[in-house]
Amino acid sequence: MKKDVLDITDLDETRLVELDNYIDKITGDPEEELIHVLHFAQQQFGYLPHNLQRYVAKRLDLPSATVNGVVTFYSLFSEEPRGKYTISVCMGTACFVKGADKVLERILELTGSEKGKMSEDGLFTVEDVRCIGACGLAPVLTINEKVYGNVGVEDVDDIIRQYKRSGRRED
Amino acid sequence: MKLIDKMITCSVNDIDVNVEKGSTILEAAQKAGVNIPTLCHLNLHELDAVNQSANCRVCVIEDEGSGRVLPACSQEVSEGMRIQTDSLKAVMARRTSLELLLSNHPRDCLTCVKNLDCELQNLSHEMNIKEIHYRGEKMNHPIDESSQAIIKDPNKCIMCRRCITMCNEVQTVGVLSPLERGFDVVAGTAFHLPLDQTSCTYCGQCVSVCPTAALAEIDATSAVWKALNDERKHTIVQVAPAVRVALGEEFGYDPGEISTGKVVSALKRLGFDTVFDTNFGADLTIVEEAKELSERIESGGTLPMLTSCCPAWVQFIEHQFPELLDVPSSCKSPQSMVGAMAKSYYAEQSGLSPADIEMVSIMPCVAKKSEAAREELSEEGYANVDQVLTTRELARMIKEAAIDFRSLPDKPFDRLLGESTGAAAIFGTTGGVIEATTRTAYEMLTGKEIGEVNFKDLRGIEGVREATIDLGERTLRVGIAHELGNARRLLEDIRDGKSDFDAIEIMACPGGCIGGGGQPYHHGDVSTLRRRAEALYRIDKDMPIRKSHENPLVKEAYEAYLGKPGSERAHRLLHTSYSAKERI
Ligand code: FES
Ligand code: FES
Numbered sequence: 001m002k003k004d005v006l007d008i009t010d011l012d013e014t015r016l017v018e019l020d021n022y023i024d025k026i027t028g029d030p031e032e033e034l035i036h037v038l039h040f041a042q043q044q045f046g047y048l049p050h051n052l053q054r055y056v057a058k059r060l061d062l063p064s065a066t067v068n069g070v071v072t073f074y075s076l077f078s079e080e081p082r083g084k085y086t087i088s089v090c091m092g093t094a095c096f097v098k099g100a101d102k103v104l105e106r107i108l109e110l111t112g113s114e115k116g117k118m119s120e121d122g123l124f125t126v127e128d129v130r131c132i133g134a135c136g137l138a139p140v141l142t143i144n145e146k147v148y149g150n151v152g153v154e155d156v157d158d159i160i161r162q163y164k165r166s167g168r169r170e171d
Numbered sequence: 172m173k174l175i176d177k178m179i180t181c182s183v184n185d186i187d188v189n190v191e192k193g194s195t196i197l198e199a200a201q202k203a204g205v206n207i208p209t210l211c212h213l214n215l216h217e218l219d220a221v222n223q224s225a226n227c228r229v230c231v232i233e234d235e236g237s238g239r240v241l242p243a244c245s246q247e248v249s250e251g252m253r254i255q256t257d258s259l260k261a262v263m264a265r266r267t268s269l270e271l272l273l274s275n276h277p278r279d280c281l282t283c284v285k286n287l288d289c290e291l292q293n294l295s296h297e298m299n300i301k302e303i304h305y306r307g308e309k310m311n312h313p314i315d316e317s318s319q320a321i322i323k324d325p326n327k328c329i330m331c332r333r334c335i336t337m338c339n340e341v342q343t344v345g346v347l348s349p350l351e352r353g354f355d356v357v358a359g360t361a362f363h364l365p366l367d368q369t370s371c372t373y374c375g376q377c378v379s380v381c382p383t384a385a386l387a388e389i390d391a392t393s394a395v396w397k398a399l400n401d402e403r404k405h406t407i408v409q410v411a412p413a414v415r416v417a418l419g420e421e422f423g424y425d426p427g428e429i430s431t432g433k434v435v436s437a438l439k440r441l442g443f444d445t446v447f448d449t450n451f452g453a454d455l456t457i458v459e460e461a462k463e464l465s466e467r468i469e470s471g472g473t474l475p476m477l478t479s480c481c482p483a484w485v486q487f488i489e490h491q492f493p494e495l496l497d498v499p500s501s502c503k504s505p506q507s508m509v510g511a512m513a514k515s516y517y518a519e520q521s522g523l524s525p526a527d528i529e530m531v532s533i534m535p536c537v538a539k540k541s542e543a544a545r546e547e548l549s550e551e552g553y554a555n556v557d558q559v560l561t562t563r564e565l566a567r568m569i570k571e572a573a574i575d576f577r578s579l580p581d582k583p584f585d586r587l588l589g590e591s592t593g594a595a596a597i598f599g600t601t602g603g604v605i606e607a608t609t610r611t612a613y614e615m616l617t618g619k620e621i622g623e624v625n626f627k628d629l630r631g632i633e634g635v636r637e638a639t640i641d642l643g644e645r646t647l648r649v650g651i652a653h654e655l656g657n658a659r660r661l662l663e664d665i666r667d668g669k670s671d672f673d674a675i676e677i678m679a680c681p682g683g684c685i686g687g688g689g690q691p692y693h694h695g696d697v698s699t700l701r702r703r704a705e706a707l708y709r710i711d712k713d714m715p716i717r718k719s720h721e722n723p724l725v726k727e728a729y730e731a732y733l734g735k736p737g738s739e740r741a742h743r744l745l746h747t748s749y750s751a752k753e754r755i
Binding site for chain 2: 053057058062063067072073
C-alpha cells in the first residue's frame with residue numbers, strides 16, 4: 001500500500017506554518033488560487049509529496065483528485081524530491097538519432113540515479129524530455145538553466161564531474 | 172432585441188435550418204434531422220449534466236465555405252454556414268479520429284462486459300471500420316478492483332471525461348480527475364489510490380455514462396451461480412422497486428414496461444428457493460422511519476430528519492459532512508431490512524439457520540454492493556445481504572440461462588416478506604420515499620385518516636423541490652433532492668443553521684433509483700428515466716393498499732415478531748449507525 005496520504009507528521013512544521021499563513025491570506029476562488037498555493041508549497045518543501053498535496057486540498061476545501069490532477073499536469077511541479085541540478089536530456093527525433101539515449105544512459109550511470117528519481121547524494125535529478133527546439137545542436141541537454149549542445153557520450157564524464165565538484169563545494 | 176437578431180440561418184447537407192444564435196452545429200443538424208455520430212459528448216441538460224469536453228473528434232463535419240473540418244458538438248454555427256456531414260473529407264476525418272482511439276484500445280470485445288452495449292464498438296460498426304491503420308503504444312494501467320462495487324479499467328478509458336463531469340459537477344464527490352498529461356492522461360483518483368481508499372460513494376453514475384467498459388460494476392454473477400448450485404444453501408432473493416420497470420428494456424420492452432411477474436418467474440427459473448420483495452422492506456422502512464420522525468417532532472429531537480435508504484448518499488454524508496451524522500434517520504435501507512428479517516423472522520418460522528441462507532438482492536444500484544459489505548449491516552456475524560446483483564447483471568444471468576423472458580408467465584412473490592403497498596413502489600423514484608413517509612407519518616401524528624394520498628407537489632424531476640403538508644395543529648416542511656450536488660446544497664444549509672425543513676429525502680442518482688448506476692444503460696436518453704418513474708406511479712395507483720402501515724404482512728411481522736414500531740427488537744434488526752470518514 002502507498003504511504004498513508006493522511007499522515008503529515010514527516011512534513012516540516014515551520015514550513016507548514018508558512019504555508020498556512022499563505023493560504024489564510026487567500027481571498028479569491030480556491031480553485032483559481034490552487035496553482036499559486038502549489039507553487040508556494042513547492043518552494044517551501046522543494047517538491048509536492050502526496051501528503052502535502054492532500055493537506056493543500058483539505059485547507060482549500062478541494063478534492064484531492066483535483067489537486068493531484070493539477071500537480072501531474074504541469075511539468076514545473078514535482079511529486080518527487082528534486083536534486084540540486086535537474087538534467088534534462090532531449091529525446092526528440094534529431095537528438096535521438098544522434099545517440100541521445102547513450103548520453104542519457106551514461107549520465108544515469110555516473111550520477112547513480114534512476115530516471116526521474118533524485119540521486120542519493122541529492123545532487124541530481126535526470127529526466128528525458130521531448131524536443132526542446134534546438135535540433136541544430138543535437139544531441140542537446142540542459143542542466144538547470146544552462147544548455148549544452150553537441151554532447152557526445154565522451155563529454156558526459158567531464159560535465160558531471162564538474163557539477164559534482166561545485167555541488168559539494170557549495171554545501 | 173428583435174427575435175430575428177437572435178436567429179441564424181445555416182444549412183446542413185443542403186437542408187436550410189434556422190437556429191438560435193449560439194447553437195452548436197450538432198444542434199443545428201438535429202433540427203435538420205441529420206444524424207452526426209458523437210462519442211465524448213453527453214447532454215443530459217434536464218439533469219444539469221452536460222459534458223462538452225470535445226476531445227474525441229468523432230463528430231467532425233466539413234464547413235463547406237472554409238473547407239475546414241470542425242467538431243460539431245462544440246463548434247457554434249455562424250450565419251450562412253454550409254455544413255456537410257457526409258462529404259468524403261468529413262467521413263474520412265471521422266474515421267481517422269475513431270481509428271486513432273481504437274489503436275489504443277484493447278480488442279477483447281468478445282469477452283468484455285460492454286459487448287453489444289459499448290458506444291465505441293457501436294461506432295466502429297457504424298463507421299464500417301474493418302482495419303485499424305495506426306499502430307502505436309498502448310496504455311498499460313493496473314485494473315482497480317479494490318472496492319466491492321466498481322471496477323475501473325483505465326486501459327479502456329478514451330478520456331471522454333463524462334465520468335469526471337458526473338463525479339465533479341453533478342455529484343460534487345470529486346473522486347475522479349484527469350491525471351498526468353499527454354499520452355499518459357487518464358481519468359483517475361488522487362495519487363492513483365485504489366477506489367476503496369477514496370471518498371467514492373459508489374453511486375455508479377460514472378458507470379452509467381461511461382461509453383466503454385473503463386468503469387463497470389464488480390461482477391457478482393459467478394458468486395450467485397455458485398450459491399444457486401450449492402445444495403446446502405437456501406437461496407433467497409429480493410427485488411428492488413426500480414428493477415421491475417427497467418429490466419424489460421434488456422429484453423426489448425419499452426422503458427417503463429412493468430414486468431414484476433416475469434421477474435419473479437425468471438428468478439424461480441434461475442433456481443432461487445424463495446423470492447421476496449424489497450417493497451415489503453420499503454413498507455417496513457416507512458413504518459420505522461415515520462415512527463422516528465414522529466418521535467423527533469414530538470420530543471424536540473434533531474430536525475430535519477434525512478432519509479437513509481440510499482447507500483451512496485449515506486457514504487456521501489459520512490465522507491463530506493461528518494459533523495452532520497445525527498441528521499439521517501437510523502433506519503436501515505429496505506434491502507438490509509429484508510435481509511435482516513429473512514435471516515431472523517423468516518428463518519425462525521421456516522426452521523432455517525441464518526448460516527444456511529444465502530441472501531441475494533437485485534438492485535438498480537452499484538452502491539448497494541458496498542452497502543451489503545458494511546459491517547454495521549450484519550447480525551451475529553451474518554451479513555444481512557450476501558450478494559447484490561444489478562439489474563444489468565440479472566439480465567445477463569437470464570440470458571446466460573437462455574430463459575425466454577418475454578414468454579414467462581407472471582408469478583407472485585413468496586409469502587412472509589412478499590407483499591407490498593403502493594407507497595413502497597414509489598420508493599424507486601425521487602420524491603417517492605418522502606411521499607410514502609408522509610402518508611404514514613400524517614396518520615401517526617394526527618391520529619386521523621389521510622384524505623388524499625397523492626402528493627403531487629413532491630413529484631417531478633427538478634433537482635430540489637419542497638412542499639408543506641398541513642397536519643392540522645402544525646405543518647410538515649418537506650424537502651427533496653436528487654443528485655448529490657443538490658444534496659450538498661441542502662446539507663450546507665443545515666450545517667449553517669439555515670434549514671427549516673422537518674424532513675428531507677435524498678437520492679444520489681438522477682431521478683432516484685430508476686436512474687441508478689446499475690440500471691440498463693440509458694445512453695443519454697432522459698425520457699427513459701421519466702418513463703420508468705411514471706411506471707412506478709402507475710404501480711402505486713393500481714395497488715389496493717397505498718399506505719405502508721396498512722400492509723398486512725408488515726402488521727403480521729410486528730404482531731408476531733417485532734412488537735411495536737421502534738421497539739427494542741426493531742431497533743436491533745432494523746436500525747443502524749454511521750461513522751465519520753475521511754474526504755479524499
Ligand atoms: S463528440 Fe464531439 S468531440 Fe467528442
Ligand atoms: S462517487 Fe464514485 S461512483 Fe459516484
